[in-house]
Amino acid sequence: MNAPQIIAPDLDVPDTLARILADKYEEVRERIAATPLSDMERQARNAPKPRDFVTALCHAVGEGRVGLIAEIKRASPSGGLIRDPFEPVALAEAYCAGGATCLSVLTDAPYFQGSPEHLKAARAACDLPILRKDFMVHPWQVFEARAMGADCILLIMAAITDAVAEELEDIARSLDMAVLVEVHERKELDRALGLETRLVGVNNRNLRTLKTDLATAEELVPLIPADRIPVAESGIRTPEDVRRMAAAGSRCILVGEHLMRQADVAKAANDLVHAL
Numbered sequence: 340m341n342a343p344q345i346i347a348p349d350l351d352v353p354d355t356l357a358r359i360l361a362d363k364y365e366e367v368r369e370r371i372a373a374t375p376l377s378d379m380e381r382q383a384r385n386a387p388k389p390r391d392f393v394t395a396l397c398h399a400v401g402e403g404r405v406g407l408i409a410e411i412k413r414a415s416p417s418g419g420l421i422r423d424p425f426e427p428v429a430l431a432e433a434y435c436a437g438g439a440t441c442l443s444v445l446t447d448a449p450y451f452q453g454s455p456e457h458l459k460a461a462r463a464a465c466d467l468p469i470l471r472k473d474f475m476v477h478p479w480q481v482f483e484a485r486a487m488g489a490d491c492i493l494l495i496m497a498a499i500t501d502a503v504a505e506e507l508e509d510i511a512r513s514l515d516m517a518v519l520v521e522v523h524e525r526k527e528l529d530r531a532l533g534l535e536t537r538l539v540g541v542n543n544r545n546l547r548t549l550k551t552d553l554a555t556a557e558e559l560v561p562l563i564p565a566d567r568i569p570v571a572e573s574g575i576r577t578p579e580d581v582r583r584m585a586a587a588g589s590r591c592i593l594v595g596e597h598l599m600r601q602a603d604v605a606k607a608a609n610d611l612v613h614a615l
């Protein structure tokens with residue numbers, strides 16, 4: 340793999356994210372040495388057809404429901420080990436029974452104890468469209484995402500340059516995958532709106548402190564143009580939080596840790612879905 344420029348010189352990347360990206364870059368380098376890009380692209384293009392992530396969310400919101408992207412997340416830098424034992428098939432089934440619109444599955448191993456196997460198992464267990472939750476820095480990972488069955492990828496504007504974001508988005512579109520572009524502040528939102536995707540996530544987690552504050556979505560969601568679909572991410576726990584996000588303009592939410600910490604995951608998901 341050539342050394343691609345994955346961090347723009349003028350991007351001020353917080354320490355935790357910088358560490359994650361350095362490890363990710365190394366991981367991708369090793370993975371490409373084992374499976375060349377052309378092989379991974381072939382696997383991606385031969386994978387079963389993607390499920391329509393954007394339509395699923397539009398449908399939920401159009402019917403006056405919450406568009407819940409329910410996350411399968413074993414551990415995180417901020418939360419440590421969140422769920423143990425951890426059973427992706429049972430979790431996918433519970434989310435489906437609880438009325439989730441889509442799933443998000445962490446595939447990053449070092450920081451989230453995720454795995455492509457979790458995504459494959461979740462996809463086989465339900466019909467919901469699935470987001471591959473990982474740190475995407477190279478085209479190879481987009482092909483890998485499709486090959487493992489993902490229907491949507493995440494692009495974190497704090498982690499990549501505009502040029503890389505555009506390249507990864509183009510590849511995803513060529514594979515009929517959706518793209519959720521994620522922002523944490525105004526500057527990133529302005530850059531994100533240069534992409535084609537309609538799905539614009541506002542992450543309430545401050546990447547420097549790793550703390551969440553729903554005020555971030557309250558500040559940024561109203562700035563998202565009406566032709567896009569806002570998604571409020573992180574730190575959402577209660578029906579009241581869902582109503583706050585909806586009042587700010589986002590009826591689509593991405594929720595992980597709160598749901599993962601519940602004994603009855605289906606009921607907890609259902610409580611959020613019926614918050615409005």
Ligand SMILES: O=C(O)c1ccccc1NCC(=O)[C@H](O)[C@H](O)COP(=O)(O)O
Pocket residue numbers: 355410412415416417418542544549551572573574575593594595596597
């Ligand atoms: O969750 C973390 O600790 C974290 C740390 C550094 C970068 C990203 C991180 N989380 C990724 C996410 O965006 C969340 O998994 C997702 O939005 C769900 O958030 P939550 O409901 O608070 O688990």
